[in-house]
Amino acid sequence: MARLLAGHLHQHVILSNAKDLLSRLSQNRSFMEFTLERLEGFRMTSKSLHSWKGEFDPPNCIAPRTQAIYNRATQYKEIASMASNEENRRPIQARSAAWAQGMAQWLASRNISPNQISVASIFFAALGAAALLLMPNAMGMIACAIAIQARLICNLLDGMVAIEGGKKSSVGQLYNEFPDRIADSILIVALGYAIDMPWLGWFGALAAALTAYVRVFGGALGLAQDFRGPMAKQHRMAVMTIACVVGAIEWYFFSTRYVLMVAAWVIAIASLVTCITRTIAIARQLNK
Numbered sequence: 001m002a003r004l005l006a007g008h009l010h011q012h013v014i015l016s017n018a019k020d021l022l023s024r025l026s027q028n029r030s031f032m033e034f035t036l037e038r039l040e041g042f043r044m045t046s047k048s049l050h051s052w053k054g055e056f057d058p059p060n061c062i063a064p065r066t067q068a069i070y071n072r073a074t075q076y077k078e079i080a081s082m083a084s085n086e087e088n089r090r091p092i093q094a095r096s097a098a099w100a101q102g103m104a105q106w107l108a109s110r111n112i113s114p115n116q117i118s119v120a121s122i123f124f125a126a127l128g129a130a131a132l133l134l135m136p137n138a139m140g141m142i143a144c145a146i147a148i149q150a151r152l153i154c155n156l157l158d159g160m161v162a163i164e165g166g167k168k169s170s171v172g173q174l175y176n177e178f179p180d181r182i183a184d185s186i187l188i189v190a191l192g193y194a195i196d197m198p199w200l201g202w203f204g205a206l207a208a209a210l211t212a213y214v215r216v217f218g219g220a221l222g223l224a225q226d227f228r229g230p231m232a233k234q235h236r237m238a239v240m241t242i243a244c245v246v247g248a249i250e251w252y253f254f255s256t257r258y259v260l261m262v263a264a265w266v267i268a269i270a271s272l273v274t275c276i277t278r279t280i281a282i283a284r285q286l287n288k
Helices: 003-026 029-050 062-087 100-107 114-134 138-163 170-196 196-222 232-253 258-286
Strands: none
Touching: 062 232, 100 138, 114 138, 114 170, 138 170, 138 232, 170 196, 170 232, 170 258, 196 232, 196 258
């Protein structure tokens, strides 16, 4: 009799704790993994209780009830994961464009992984940097502008192939971040050398990398990643693309590179401002 009462008491405690965890789960996604670990423990314990045949056989056995709670928690995890992916994804209007969706579908149907597309962005960045440095004329600047756009298309398509194309991988987040930082650095450093101010190029590359660091750090704290400017990745590449096109015209008529110099300063200073604005935004969210 005492064993039976102990078993009933144990199942009541487990169910109460499981339901409490589920309630907290629905309100706080950062609690997700811990909750599922606890629920898995409850489920395994319930299976042990259920196996005590002959000792006691309560009509409302805890095993199926805890399993139902665990299944609901798993559903919450899947929904929260989808929402987290969306809110931590850089907002890009071009994703809805027919040409982008068509290219993403074509790539997804081929034996091409999103990670390969991410690495290809480094290749195009290197081509742009080489064109800017090895062809110090209008043609080199135009070639660099085209390569920058090719790099941005890779950055657009890798995420679309991964998410919309259903080709996500366990290392996808690494490939989503590291090639971006490498490509950014290659192009911005090359811009500094192109205007004979290599230190400004390295400084701009460092500031650009810090903007991404602050963004990802906010995500590590459980906050939605902040993609605000004024000098996020797309802004940096837009400034550099426009500078290359206008700079090509400047070079054609005056054989000078003042436009590129202005662009290098704008990227460096505005990237620092972006680090500051993102840090302030993170602090405000943490203080709420």
